[in-house]
Structure formats: C-alpha cells, structure tokens
Amino acid sequence: MYPNVTIIEHPLVQHKLTLMRREQTSTAKFRQLLREISMLLAYEITRDLPLRKELIKTPLSTMEAPILASEKKMVIVSIMRAGQGILDGILELIPSARVGHIGLYRDPRTFIPIEYYFKLPDDIEEREVLVVDPMIATGNTAVAAIQRLKQTNPFSVKFLCLIASPEGIKHFHSYHPDVPLYTAAIDDHLDEHGYIIPGLGDAGDRLFGTK
Ligand code: URA
Numbered sequence: 001m002y003p004n005v006t007i008i009e010h011p012l013v014q015h016k017l018t019l020m021r022r023e024q025t026s027t028a029k030f031r032q033l034l035r036e037i038s039m040l041l042a043y044e045i046t047r048d049l050p051l052r053k054e055l056i057k058t059p060l061s062t063m064e065a066p067i068l069a070s071e072k073k074m075v076i077v078s079i080m081r082a083g084q085g086i087l088d089g090i091l092e093l094i095p096s097a098r099v100g101h102i103g104l105y106r107d108p109r110t111f112i113p114i115e116y117y118f119k120l121p122d123d124i125e126e127r128e129v130l131v132v133d134p135m136i137a138t139g140n141t142a143v144a145a146i147q148r149l150k151q152t153n154p155f156s157v158k159f160l161c162l163i164a165s166p167e168g169i170k171h172f173h174s175y176h177p178d179v180p181l182y183t184a185a186i187d188d189h190l191d192e193h194g195y196i197i198p199g200l201g202d203a204g205d206r207l208f209g210t211k
Pocket of ligand 1: 082
C-alpha cells in the first residue's frame with residue numbers, strides 16, 4: 001500500500017508498542033520499552049548486513065567463522081531528542097556503530113523543522129546510515145533530516161521509526177522515494193496540532209519525563 005515502507009509486525013514489537021502507548025506507562029518503563037523495541041527493530045532491519053569469514057580459535061579447534069563485514073561502517077543518526085531512545089537500544093546490539101546527531105525542532109505554529117545541531121562521523125561516503133526518530137507525524141522533520149544528510153553523500157540511507165502517520169509517509173515518500181522506511185505501526189491520522197492519533201503522545205516528553 002505504501003511503496004518502500006516496511007511494517008515490522010513481530011509480535012514482541014507489537015506487544016511492547018502497545019505497552020508504550022498506554023497513558024499510565026511510567027517514564028522509566030517507557031524508556032526501558034523503547035530500548036527493548038529498538039533492539040528488536042534493529043534485528044529485523046539488519047538482516048541483510050554483509051558477513052565475512054574470520055579465522056578464529058575456539059578452545060577445541062580453529063574455524064572460518066562469520067562476522068559482520070562492516071560493523072564500524074554503520075552510522076546510526078539520531079534525530080534529537082527523541083531519537084536518543086532508539087539509538088541507545090541499537091547501540092546495545094551494534095556497539096561499534098558510529099553515531100551522528102541531527103538537532104531539529106518543530107516550530108509549534110508552522111510545524112517547520114529548524115536545525116540547531118548537525119554532527120556526523122568522517123568518511124560518510126563509505127557508510128551505511130540508519131536515521132532514527134520514534135515518530136513520523138507531518139514528516140517535515142524526517143524530510144529535512146534526510147535532505148540535510150544527503151548533502152553529505154552517504155553510501156546508503158534508511159529511516160527507522162516506531163509510529164508513522166499516513167500523511168507523514170506520503171510526504172516523506174514524495175521527497176525521498178529512494179529511502180526505505182521501517183516502522184512498527186502506521187496510525188490513523190494527525191490532529192490539528194500535528195500529533196499522531198492514537199499515537200503515544202510526545203515521544204520526547206515520555207522518554208525524558210518532561211511536559
Ligand atoms: N512527535 C511526537 O513525539 N508525537 C507525535 O504524535 C507527533 C510528533
């Protein structure tokens with residue numbers, strides 16, 4: 001239905017997302033769930049990572065064993081500040097990945113993203129980039145982040161979120177049809193404040209306990 005969008009429907013992902021959506025879920029629990037769900041999402045997204053063989057010695061023998069070919073070539077780019085929760089989970093799985101940050105906030109009146117921070121590792125032309133942000137609402141932030149990132153000419157780019165709106169996906173795809181988008185859910189619609197309905201509220205506020 002949506003080109004270049006993959007919905008990750010693993011039962012554990014869906015279960016944890018439901019717990020995160022619940023209004024009564026505490027900040028500590030929300031944080032823990034976001035870390036756990038991010039590991040599960042990363043597991044799915046990294047299925048096609050290339051492997052190479054390395055000669056290793058076990059206590060009993062030697063063998064040519066498979067190992068990631070490019071662990072250090074991966075860059076996780078967190079869109080601040082809510083992307084931090086996904087980043088933390090993924091780094092538990094892929095600890096050698098490099099990390100970039102893009103600071104964008106939404107003007108609450110126009111919903112237009114404004115950049116306040118941008119830092120990426122070197123050699124971005126050789127790196128596979130995974131951009132993370134829990135929510136694609138209007139899609140403005142995601143579109144702006146990818147636009148900015150493309151100026152640096154990365155080897156490849158994927159985008160990972162938890163919940164996307166139909167409006168956000170269409171907007172994203174109209175600007176970046178070449179960028180695969182992974183999400184755990186596509187919700188119903190956006191409200192007049194640009195929030196996803198039913199959604200989970202403001203992901204940054206829920207992650208950091210702010211209001
Ligand atoms: N950002 C969020 O954190 N939640 C929404 O519903 C929309 C944008």
